[in-house]
Amino acid sequence: MPHQLEALKRTIQQHEDWRLGECLNLIPSENRGSDLMKSMYLTDFGNRYTAPDRFYRGTRYADELVAQTQEIARKVFNARYADVSLLSGHVANAAVLLALTRPGDRVASTSPDDGGYPGISQDGLGGLLGLQNVYFPYDRAAVGVDLAGSVELLKSEKPAVAFFGASHIVFPYPVRRLSDAAEGVCVYDGSHVLGLIAGGEFQDPLREGCPILIGSTHKSLPGPQGGIILSNNEEAFEAVSGKVFPGVVDNVHLNRVAALAVSLIEMQEFGKQYAQAVVKNAQALANALAAEGVNVRGAGQGYTRSHQVLLDYDQARLKPLSVRLEQANIIVDEAGRVGTAEATRMGYGPGEMEAVAELMAMVILGKKAPDFVQKKVKTLVKQFQQPRFVL
Template structure:
C-alpha cells in the first residue's frame, strides 16, 4: 500500500528522526505511547533523552492506554486528540502485542490537523507476511521500520509513505539525518526483502503461532503471562509479569545464565508501583529467531518448561544451560530463506525483469 519506499535510513531510530523532520518542527506536539506502555526511546520526552524530545524538540503527549488489553484506549484517545491537537499522531512501539486502532483514530487525527505515523520496527515482517494490520491501508501517512526484527535482514532502517510525501521524506533523510547510508548493507537488505516476498507469509504465520503457543505454555505452567483472555498476543512478542519471583532484571540474568536470552521490560503500571527500567516487573520474549531456525509449537512447550524450571522451580541454571545447549543442537539450519546468495540474486533478477 505504499506509494514510496526509501531505504537509506541506517536504523529504525534514524527513520523515526527523519519522519519527525519531514512532518514536524521543534515545539510541535506528538502523541505516542509512553515507554512503560510500549513506546520506544526514540519517542521519548526531552527529560529522558528521547529522540523526539531531546533531539528534535517535540512536546510529547501520551496515548491513553488500556492496561488490561495492552492497547490504546480508543474512546479516551479520541477525546485527547481533540484536546491536544498534535502535529503527529504516532502508532506502534517496542512492546506491541496487538494491532493498534489506526482505522478508528486516523480520521480524528486528520480532523485536528495531524499527520499519522506508525513505527513498525518490531512488526514490519508480520505486516509484509500478511499476519498483522496493514497500516498504510488503514490511514497511516508514514511508516518507519528497522529491518532486523520480524523482517530478518541487516541492521538498517526503511521508510514507507504516501507518494505525495516522498520528496519531504527523502530530503529529511538526506541531507537531513544521513550522509552515508551504509551501502554495504544494501545487498543484504535486498536479499531479505526477496526472501520475504518468497517465504514471508509462511514465516510470519509461524512466528505468530509460536508466540501464542509459547504464551499459552508458560501460562499453563503458572507464569503470569499478560492478556490470557485475548490469546496472549497477535504478534511475535509475549510479555510476562515476574514480580512473584523477583524483578525483570534479576530474572533476565538468571535466564541468560541458563542460555535463554530475553530482556527485562517495564510494565505499564511499574513506575507508579516504584519500579524502574533497570528493575522492572516484566520480561519480554520474541519468537522470530526460534522460528527462523525451524522451531514450531512443540518446541515452544519445551522452551516454556525450561523457563518455568528457572523462574518458578529455582533449578540450577548451570544444569539447565547444558540441557538448553543440547536442545539447540538439533536446530542449526535457517529456514524461510534461499539456500545460497546466487539463488537469491537470481530471484531478484527474475522479479525485476
C-alpha cells in the same frame, strides 16, 4: 599475528560459538540472517559511495542496486514509495520528526512506561528537537491504547504527528479509528512488526490510514540492521524522505542495502509462511508458559498476535529474572519481552515452544538451578542450527 588481532578473532569466535551454538535467542528485536544475506556484507559495495546528488562518479551499479532494492521493497509492502537508505529505525524516526514537526509541536505516541519507544520521548528525539510528547491513555489489561481516551487526546491536543506501534507490542493498534480522529500526520512505527506486515499478518498500516510506515529491518523482518520508510502518499513521503540526504544519512551503506534486498526477496517467497509461523509460535509459547504457572500479559485476548510474549512481573523482579535466564543460556531483555521471530527462523515449531516454556518456567519459578537448565538448552539449540525460510 599481532596479539590484538588474535584477541579480536577470539572474541568474535567466542560470541558466535556461544550465542549461535549454545543460546536460545528470544530477544524480539533480533533475528538471524541467512548465509546469502550475510554474504552481501562482504562485497565491494561496502567500500563505495553513492549519493542522491550524484556527487560521486562510478556509481552506475550502486544506483541500480538501490533502485532494485526499493522496487522490491515497494512490492513486498504494496507501497508506491520506499526509501531504503536509513541506517536504523531510530534514524527513520528522526527523519519523520524533522520533516513533520517544528519546535514546540506536540507529538502523540504510546508512553515508554506502557511499552512505547523511548527514542522519541523527552529522553530522545522529542527532547532534542524541542517537542512536547503527549501519551495515549493505556489500558493495561487489554495491553493496548485506550481507544476512546486516545481519540479524545488526538482531538484535544492536536499533535502534529501521531505515532502508532510500539516497542512492546502484542496486539494491532486501532489505526483506522485513530487516524480518522487525527488532524496531524499519522505514522506507524513498525520497527518490531515489519516482518509480520511484510508477510500479511498483524495489520496493514498503509491501508488503515497511515500515510507513512517506518521501521527497523532486522527485528521481525530478518534483514540486516537498518531502517526503511514506506508510503503511498507522495507529499508525506517527499517531506520525510527529503530529510534523509544530506540530513540524517550521508553514506547509504550499499552492502547493507544489498543484504536488505536479499531478505526482502526471502519475504516475497516465504513471508506469509514465516509470519504465520512466528505468530503461531508466540501463541504456543504464551499458552505453554501460562500452563506452567508463569504470569503472561494479555490472557483475556489470547496473549499475543505478534512475535512477542510479555511476561507479567514487576520491573524489580524482571531484571534479576533476565539475569537468571541468561545463566541458563536463555537470552531475553530485562523488560520481560520474549520474542519468537529468531527461533521460528531457526525452525522451532509449536512443539518446541512447549519445551522452551518448560525450560523458562524452571528458571522463572525457581524450580531448577540455571546450570541444570543450561545443559538442556544447549542440547535443544544444537538441533536448530540452519535458518529456514531462506533462498
